[in-house]
Ligand SMILES: [Zn+2]
């Protein structure tokens with residue numbers, strides 16, 4: 654199927670998004686290739702189980718996700734493939750290392766020490782069961798004394814050479830190339846594991862972006878995720894968000910969102926208080942994806958920090974949006990109260 658301008662890269666993008674959805678939802682945590690006799694190592698069957706039916710371009714997407722630090726590649730296997738076409742379907746063909754003939758057989762070799770002749774054992778055997786040297790005609794007496802016997806050697810019927818191991822050729826069942834061992838390509842096969850820390854930070858970025866757009870929907874101006882405001886001290890103070898009302902020079906609120914899994918301490922509250930105070934915003938909001946203990950909640954209250962405690966990330970978004978909606982409403986009411994007598 655050819656769609657002009659929508660080549661492999663467009664399809665790869667769709668596949669990558671699909672994989673990212675599976676990764677972020679936790680459904681895909683590890684991808685181990687399985688060996689399929691027809692196609693070799695493949696990641697498609699485990700993905701098919703997760704609903705990904707078209708996995709063309711998958712390996713490039715997996716390498717990309719590994720480069721981006723989302724997946725970690727671990728060596729799973731090492732296989733030899735055809736040096737010309739990359740097929741794993743190789744037929745092993747043993748040949749004589751001297752002349753390349755396939756016409757050889759396994760035999761046992763006798764070396765007659767008395768005359769120095771060596772040849773296959775069958776040439777020494779007589780119908781009576783005696784062993785006679787075919788070169789000098791003497792009878793062999795005792796192994797290790799006047800002759801040596803070496804089992805499991807190969808004798809080439811074409812060139813007459815003995816050898817202990819045949820040379821192996823690898824005939825490609827797909828393109829027909831006869832590969833020597835050196836012609837083969839060694840392919841490293843990887844399994845991929847999701848890196849949880851990276852996913853957590855991606856999830857947090859998603860959460861913060863969602864929160865920012867929800868706050869904008871309230872009609873407020875949002876700087877961030879990652880905003881700086883120049884404090885009264887002249888120092889730039891960093892917050893997750895700085896929120897302003899249109900036309901208002903003083904920030905309505907500075908907001909820090911505490912990452913999941915981070916244990917808040919009293920010093921953290923003090924540090925937040927210090928920079929929020931310096932930033933001269935009306936509200937100092939500290940949003941947590943958990944609940945805070947009573948003692949720290951008291952401390953936050955004494956510092957004038959507005960706490961948003963929640964039961965998780967989605968709840969956090971809802972509660973921060975709700976709070977800002979209330980604050981914006983309250984601020985507008987105050988403005989109306991102030992301006993009313995002057996009308
Ligand atoms: Zn040979």
Ligand SMILES: [Zn+2]
Nearest residue numbers: 765768786789
């Ligand atoms: Zn002899």
Ligand SMILES: [Zn+2]
Nearest residue numbers: 735738825828
């Ligand atoms: Zn091939």
